[in-house]
Amino acid sequence: xxxxxxxxxxxxxxxxxxxxxxxxQFNAIELKPESIYAGLEKLHQQSDLKFDMLVCLTxxxxxxxxxxxxxxxxxxxxxxxxxxxxLVEQPYELQSVVPLWRSAELFEMExxxxxxxxxxxxxxLRRLFMPDDWEGFPLRKSYKTTDVxxxxxxxxxxxxxxxx
Amino acid sequence: xEQTINNxxxxxxxxxxIINVGPQHPSTHGVLHLQLRLDGEEIAxxxxxxxxxxxxxxxxxxxxxxxxxxxxxxxxxxxxxHINNQACCLAIEKSLQVEVPERAKVIRTLMAELTxxxxxxxxxxxxxLDMGAVSPFFYAFREREMxxxxxxxxxxxRLTMNYCVPGGVMNDIHPDFVSKVKKLIQQFKANIxxxxxxxxxxxxxxxxxxxxxxxxxxxxxxxACSGPVARASGIxxxxxxxxxxxxxxxxxxxxxxxxxxxxxxxxxxxxxEMLESMKIxxxxxxxxxxxxxxxxxxxxxxxxxxEYFQRVETARGELGVFIVSDGxxxxxxxxxxxxxxxNLAALKPMSLGAKIGDLVAIMASLDLIIPDIDx
Amino acid sequence: MITWIGxxxxxxxxxxxxxxxxxxxxxxxxITLVVLMAVISIYLERKIxxxxxxxxGPMRVGKWGTLQAFADVFKLMLKESLTPAQADKQLFNIxxxxxxxxxxxxxxxxxxxxxxxxxxxxxxxxxxxxxxxVGVIGILMAGWASxxxxxxxxxxxxxxxxxxxxxxxxxxxLTIVMMSGSxxxxxxxxxxxxxxxxxxxxxxxxxxxxxxxxxxxxxxxxAPFDLAEAEQELTAGFHTEYSGMQFAMFFLAxxxxxxxxxxxxxxxxxxxWMPLHIAGWESFNxxxxxxxxxxxxxxxxxxxxxxxxxxxxTFPRLRIDQLLKLEWKYLLPIGMVxxxxxxxxxxxxxxx
Numbered sequence: 001x002x003x004x005x006x007x008x009x010x011x012x013x014x015x016x017x018x019x020x021x022x023x024x025q026f027n028a029i030e031l032k033p034e035s036i037y038a039g040l041e042k043l044h045q046q047s048d049l050k051f052d053m054l055v056c057l058t059x060x061x062x063x064x065x066x067x068x069x070x071x072x073x074x075x076x077x078x079x080x081x082x083x084x085x086x087l088v089e090q091p092y093e094l095q096s097v098v099p100l101w102r103s104a105e106l107f108e109m110e111x112x113x114x115x116x117x118x119x120x121x122x123x124x125l126r127r128l129f130m131p132d133d134w135e136g137f138p139l140r141k142s143y144k145t146t147d148v149x150x151x152x153x154x155x156x157x158x159x160x161x162x163x164x
Numbered sequence: 165x166e167q168t169i170n171n172x173x174x175x176x177x178x179x180x181x182i183i184n185v186g187p188q189h190p191s192t193h194g195v196l197h198l199q200l201r202l203d204g205e206e207i208a209x210x211x212x213x214x215x216x217x218x219x220x221x222x223x224x225x226x227x228x229x230x231x232x233x234x235x236x237x238x239x240x241x242x243x244x245x246h247i248n249n250q251a252c253c254l255a256i257e258k259s260l261q262v263e264v265p266e267r268a269k270v271i272r273t274l275m276a277e278l279t280x281x282x283x284x285x286x287x288x289x290x291x292x293l294d295m296g297a298v299s300p301f302f303y304a305f306r307e308r309e310m311x312x313x314x315x316x317x318x319x320x321x322r323l324t325m326n327y328c329v330p331g332g333v334m335n336d337i338h339p340d341f342v343s344k345v346k347k348l349i350q351q352f353k354a355n356i357x358x359x360x361x362x363x364x365x366x367x368x369x370x371x372x373x374x375x376x377x378x379x380x381x382x383x384x385x386x387x388a389c390s391g392p393v394a395r396a397s398g399i400x401x402x403x404x405x406x407x408x409x410x411x412x413x414x415x416x417x418x419x420x421x422x423x424x425x426x427x428x429x430x431x432x433x434x435x436x437e438m439l440e441s442m443k444i445x446x447x448x449x450x451x452x453x454x455x456x457x458x459x460x461x462x463x464x465x466x467x468x469x470x471e472y473f474q475r476v477e478t479a480r481g482e483l484g485v486f487i488v489s490d491g492x493x494x495x496x497x498x499x500x501x502x503x504x505x506x507n508l509a510a511l512k513p514m515s516l517g518a519k520i521g522d523l524v525a526i527m528a529s530l531d532l533i534i535p536d537i538d539x
Numbered sequence: 540m541i542t543w544i545g546x547x548x549x550x551x552x553x554x555x556x557x558x559x560x561x562x563x564x565x566x567x568x569x570i571t572l573v574v575l576m577a578v579i580s581i582y583l584e585r586k587i588x589x590x591x592x593x594x595x596g597p598m599r600v601g602k603w604g605t606l607q608a609f610a611d612v613f614k615l616m617l618k619e620s621l622t623p624a625q626a627d628k629q630l631f632n633i634x635x636x637x638x639x640x641x642x643x644x645x646x647x648x649x650x651x652x653x654x655x656x657x658x659x660x661x662x663x664x665x666x667x668x669x670x671x672x673v674g675v676i677g678i679l680m681a682g683w684a685s686x687x688x689x690x691x692x693x694x695x696x697x698x699x700x701x702x703x704x705x706x707x708x709x710x711x712x713l714t715i716v717m718m719s720g721s722x723x724x725x726x727x728x729x730x731x732x733x734x735x736x737x738x739x740x741x742x743x744x745x746x747x748x749x750x751x752x753x754x755x756x757x758x759x760x761x762a763p764f765d766l767a768e769a770e771q772e773l774t775a776g777f778h779t780e781y782s783g784m785q786f787a788m789f790f791l792a793x794x795x796x797x798x799x800x801x802x803x804x805x806x807x808x809x810x811x812w813m814p815l816h817i818a819g820w821e822s823f824n825x826x827x828x829x830x831x832x833x834x835x836x837x838x839x840x841x842x843x844x845x846x847x848x849x850x851x852x853t854f855p856r857l858r859i860d861q862l863l864k865l866e867w868k869y870l871l872p873i874g875m876v877x878x879x880x881x882x883x884x885x886x887x888x889x890x891x
């Protein structure tokens with residue numbers, strides 16, 4: 001528990017106005033989308049925390065907003081921290097964290113592909129899994145699986161017929 | 165449209181040329197598509213293209229109930245299918261706060277280690293194959309076949325076993341299970357020297373792997389590598405040690421860490437891991453506790469709203485299962501943090517400046533499973 | 540028997556036509572022999588590989604799968620030979636024939652037994668080495684004409700590989716030529732009447748044999764030197780785009796070349812058709828003489844063949860820079876020093 005208190009204090013020293021919450025079994029903090037890069041950079045560089053590994057980067061569509069979760073880990077002291085941010089307004093945009101963690105490159109591509117969040121400053125932002133001409137972003141709640149698949153197949157049937 | 169097509173092609177100068185490795189290529193072990201820019205034999209640039217086996221498992225999970233979606237995960241990393249299922253079950257159990265019977269815990273752990281052993285044996289065989297040595301493959305399959313037969317007897321299937329259920333395991337172990345596992349241990353120990361004689365000690369194999377595909381520790385951390393790839397670069401990251409789940413807290417085993425960070429280090433880490441798995445199996449096989457093999461769980465699982473996360477160590481690294489529940493019988497969002505997805509990112513820094521032959525060796529040492537990347 | 544056939548032919552065709560008919564018949568005979576041997580070696584390779592890998596190998600066609608290779612040949616004959624649309628059609632279609640023709644040509648001066656030799660050329664060994672090096676042109680043609688980058692890479696590798704390993708093979712052959720004092724195949728075999736070179740040639744002959752074994756395996760493009768067709772790297776290298784009978788030509792050429800290399804090795808180092816004699820063991824030597832020379836010859840050839848197959852199914856593949864390093868930094872200097880050493884031994888007359 002000492003560890004937990006110490007951890008909280010260090011976090012408070014970096015972000016005075018932050019409240020520590022829980023996400024699954026991990027500590028979580030929430031940052032504003034505009035200040036996400038600056039905040040993460042502090043967490044990456046702060047000598048006591050040194051979150052040097054971005055284990056996972058994912059998003060959850062909460063209908064009213066899209067929540068982006070950065071799962072950070074420190075290989076020095078074993079801390080785990082989840083940094084959340086909420087994107088409310090379209091177009092969804094965030095600053096890329098590739099300069100801090102190289103693992104972000106693929107993660108951000110996947111999120112761009114699945115949620116349509118564009119990351120400014122990403123070296124090679126393209127659709128990772130879906131075809132380039134795919135419409136819509138599959139993991140959003142507004143995405144209707146049946147319509148989109150049918151439309152895509154129809155348009156390609158048309159293309160095939162034209163070629164013949 | 166033209167813009168997007170240009171996106172997909174690497175630019176090359178006059179004395180370099182572009183070559184596509186995959187999606188159908190013998191050494192990519194699946195439908196990985198890499199575009200290489202080659203300067204003679206040397207790799208000047210590399211770009212992976214994914215999605216050839218993207219099935220939208222995360223989206224599919226949102227329309228399936230908790231009991232159903234577990235079995236989709238067998239199709240991610242099909243060589244550690246049981247461990248994937250185990251991760252999902254552990255996450256669901258955590259959300260329901262169910263206490264799993266001791267017997268189930270031990271059986272799950274045993275199965276997970278057998279899966280790891282089978283997976284590493286396949287990797288060993290295919291590493292030889294990628295290097296041009298065909299014979300090791302058959303020697304690896306000799307023991308792997310025994311493991312798959314054990315699976316078949318107890319679970320009814322050989323690869324995607326679907327043996328884990330929330331609260332325990334599907335059914336009790338086969339009466340022959342213990343004796344067959346003991347026979348396997350005996351045979352494996354008698355034959356392990358052949359593995360070393362065929363490949364490990366071979367000077368050609370060593371010259372192909374030593375110093376090739378060097379991944380420094382800092383890079384491995386920055387790229388979020390896990391499993392044997394990270395451990396060969398000197399990072400201690402075995403989830404079985406860090407956050408013991410199921411029966412891992414009661415067994416003694418060593419976390420294999422090497423510091424060289426090259427292909428040969430990754431090879432040695434996996435070879436030693438096989439022996440450690442053997443050790444775990446030996447400790448557990450004689451002490452399977454009596455009792456229920458499954459806890460009673462309601463027919464319809466409705467975890468309370470919230471977020472649940474469970475990580476496990478698959479044969480390839482850290483698998484994280486992140487479930488967001490809204491209190492209904494279907495998950496609101498499921499995210500799989502798969503080990504191969506992150507390990508793939510290490511391919512480019514390792515293979516720049518290497519030869520085509522090295523690329524094959526590096527891919528073999530990463531042990532990529534493409535469905536696990538694409539999901 | 541040969542004179543009898545000759546007389547018969549003169550009777551039927553007259554003196555002017557008879558030699559030509561004879562040549563055609565010999566040609567047919569040798570091609571049949573070569574193809575038959577290639578088919579046998581394919582079967583052998585598959586069986587040996589299977590036993591090394593705890594399998595049974597081909598078992599279905601014929602007793603113990605003996606007819607499997609024939610079935611494969613028929614299958615390949617019936618398949619369509621595709622030419623890629625963007626390929627250089629002429630070169631693409633010539634290449635497999637060139638490769639196969641060259642390997643047939645190399646058979647001419649080989650002595651199967653004292654009386655069975657097509658052409659006792661006085662520079663027989665030189666002829667074999669020079670003719671067999673033309674084969675690489677066929678491989679380069681195939682790789683270039685396929686208009687496939689994998690094929691091109693394979694052909695480039697093959698070119699670099701064969702050109703460099705030919706040097707070592709040549710120097711190893713030269714060591715024996717120097718010791719025996721003859722370039723003709725029959726001369727070299729005759730010089731081994733009192734003992735094979737590998738036994739009586741001291742250390743230089745043994746070193747030369749090892750170098751020859753490595754270099755000739757490399758020239759054959761077989762594992763561990765099969766970089767030109769490295770399946771896991773270049774899918775199939777220079778013959779990626781070939782199918783049907785054209786692919787079969789490459790396949791046949793590979794196995795024919797295996798035979799030529801084994802025969803050359805046997806001729807140079809293992810005494811050709813000479814039986815095994817051990818000095819002082821008169822009755823043993825007498826018994827060995829009873830075995831017909833061509834059995835001796837083919838026995839030795841199959842032993843060397845087994846060695847080449849053994850290499851293939853045990854070793855992993857080298858990388859291109861390691862391959863060239865092995866040749867230029869190790870084999871070639873060792874071979875040269877060995878040649879000088881051999882020359883000194885020959886000069887001092889230390890040969891047993």
